Amino acid sequence: KRRFDQANRDLTGTFLFVNRVAVMMMPATTLLMNGLTVLILWVGAHQVAQATMRIGDMMAFIQYAMQVFFSFTMLSVLFILLPRVDIAAHRVADVLETEASIRDPEEPVPLPEPLTPTIEFRDVSFRYPGAEEYVLRDITFTVRAGETVGIIGTTGSGKSTLINLIPRFYDVTEGEIRISGVDIRQVRLKDLRDCIGYVPQQSNLFSGTIASNLRFADEDAPEERLMKALEVAQGHDIILSRAGDDGRSPLEAEVAQHGANFSGGQKQRLTIARALVKQPSIYIFDDCFSSLDYRTDRQLRRALREYVGGSTVIIVSQRVATIKDADWILVLDEGCIVGQGTHEELMATCDIYREIALSQLKVVVAQD
Incomplete structure (x- = not known):
């Protein structure tokens, strides 16, 4: 009972930590994305005002930056899911590699014909x-x-x-x-x-x-x-x-x-x-x-x-x-x-x- 209670407490603590991190990731990601967009617009606006950059180039730069940012975001999600996938794969492998305990005998004896079902x-x-x-x-x-x-x-x-x-x-x-x-x-x-x-x-x-x-x-x-x-x-x-x-x-x-x-x-x-x-x-x-x-x-x-x-x-x-x-x-x-x-x-x-x-x-x- 004590071992079961301790295992539940450890599992609860792990889940709480993971969920807290996951909850913080979304606002942090949104903040970084919007901050990057504002920075690009700020720098790009000065470049456009000085006639060293066209507005279309600035918009393209924003789109490329968002794609790179989303790629890194998905990569971070992948790193979070990778341990789960690894554990699940090992469990499936354990099941597939488990040998059946009920096996045919090495020298089987046939049931009599006709069978008397006693x-x-x-x-x-x-x-x-x-x-x-x-x-x-x-x-x-x-x-x-x-x-x-x-x-x-x-x-x-x-x-x-x-x-x-x-x-x-x-x-x-x-x-x-x-x-x-x-x-x-x-x-x-x-x-x-x-x-x-x-x-x-x-x-x-x-x-x-x-x-x-x-x-x-x-x-x-x-x-x-x-x-x-x-x-x-x-x-x-x-x-x-x-x-x-x-x-x-x-x-x-x-x-x-x-x-x-x-x-x-x-x-x-x-x-x-x-x-x-x-x-x-x-x-x-x-x-x-x-x-x-x-x-x-x-x-x-x-x-x-x-x-x-x-x-x-x-x-x-x-x-x-x-x-x-x-x-x-x-x-x-x-x-x-x-x-x-x-x-x-x-x-x-x-x-x-x-x-x-x-x-x-x-x-x-x-x-x-």
């Missing part, structure tokens, strides 16, 4: 690089192929961190994670991530069209699959509202950068549809139903269960209503598993889950 956590503990405290501790559970598993817990309990370990956004500190019996650290990243459809909390759309965004998951996906994915994600109304009168497919509707021309719920449904287009063996939904109303949420989950078939589904959510129909639910608190079972079992045995459920389900009933 996920097994064995005594997994994790802490972020440079941190002293563990975010997850002694996590052990197995998700069988074709199961739908819900993960819920208090804020900061490690839910998102837990599922980020599956596609190897981070590597476990202790223990191991296995998919279809193979340690994921022994699998090539491309092979591992090809079998996972991941939907993050933050909806990310790119400038282009609805079709081009959905085909980020599979460039060769036919239009029928795109429409089916949108239907399952309850996004049919999105393309119908964007359909034009020019005869083009509604999938060719424009998407602005970051999906600025869509609402939060529409962006989430399009992001979910993009994962469905991929048709992976494992689906991971990281609290991506939060912008949906309860009715749309329920309809989406019902359609999703029919669509995914034998794929394994993991849903992280703060809503009990979103996960209560899962095959089983994992409850986290402060990085540890404090409950595991169906909704009914956890209501009877897990205090944390029961407290969360009772605070939410009344609201859900009222909204339904």
